[in-house]
Amino acid sequence: DAGVTQSPTHLIKTRGQQVTLRCSPKSGHDTVSWYQQALGQGPQFIFQYYEEEERQRGNFPDRFSGHQFPNYSSELNVNALLLGDSALYLCASSLVSGGEAYGYTFGSGTRLTVV
Amino acid sequence: GEDVEQSLFLSVREGDSSVINCTYTDSSSTYLYWYKQEPGAGLQLLTYIFSNMDMKQDQRLTVLLNKKDKHLSLRIADTQTGDSAIYFCAENLGYSTLTFGKGTMLLVSP
Numbered sequence: 001d002a003g004v005t006q007s008p009t010h011l012i013k014t015r016g017q018q019v020t021l022r023c024s025p026k027s028g029h030d031t032v033s034w035y036q037q038a039l040g041q042g043p044q045f046i047f048q049y050y051e052e053e054e055r056q057r058g059n060f061p062d063r064f065s066g067h068q069f070p071n072y073s074s075e076l077n078v079n080a081l082l083l084g085d086s087a088l089y090l091c092a093s094s095l096v097s098g099g100e101a102y103g104y105t106f107g108s109g110t111r112l113t114v115v
Numbered sequence: 116g117e118d119v120e121q122s123l124f125l126s127v128r129e130g131d132s133s134v135i136n137c138t139y140t141d142s143s144s145t146y147l148y149w150y151k152q153e154p155g156a157g158l159q160l161l162t163y164i165f166s167n168m169d170m171k172q173d174q175r176l177t178v179l180l181n182k183k184d185k186h187l188s189l190r191i192a193d194t195q196t197g198d199s200a201i202y203f204c205a206e207n208l209g210y211s212t213l214t215f216g217k218g219t220m221l222l223v224s225p
């Protein structure tokens with residue numbers, strides 16, 4: 001049973017460019033959440049997708065956007081990249097039941113470096 | 116506020132017990148979690164505790180929750196060198212989003 005898979009594993013981009021990160025949730029999960037983990041920090045919640053809609057959003061600018069597809073996979077897009085966007089981007093999947101999400105499982109992350 | 120705080124570093128000898136502490140601020144959190152992160156890797160769920168519990172034991176791991184003081188601890192018995200990693204405490208807020216602490220680096224020496 002595959003867990004959460006993220007691609008690519010590493011990425012180098014130039015300031016001002018745009019980037020798309022991808023996530024496939026664990027089998028049976030229907031909800032995808034994205035987190036940003038800067039070096040030496042804990043993960044920070046970006047947003048969560050459920051039923052192809054953004055369900056909740058953290059304190060991130062509109063440059064960060066996402067999408068969830070009918071097969072529950074998800075993309076994170078970041079426009080106009082800044083040096084400060086360099087981080088490990090983590091995807092987590094879960095299953096919603098009774099309004100709560102269960103079985104939170106994280107992927108290994110995508111390491112984004114902006115130069 | 117929604118800050119989760121942890122001490123940054125803990126060093127123990129192999130075979131000793133390790134205790135990692137965490138304080139959280141939101142009393143409405145339903146679940147509290149402990150995650151482990153090894154270098155270059157994602158987050159591995161170690162254990163979690165429901166907010167109406169005081170203690171949970173899972174093999175070498177013991178979680179203690181003091182809701183009055185909003186204090187959570189993780190005890191690792193018989194700590195091994197393979198336990199060296201960063202440990203994150205996290206609380207589950209609305210819509211099951213997690214708020215993490217900055218992590219505690221555990222270093223286990225032989």
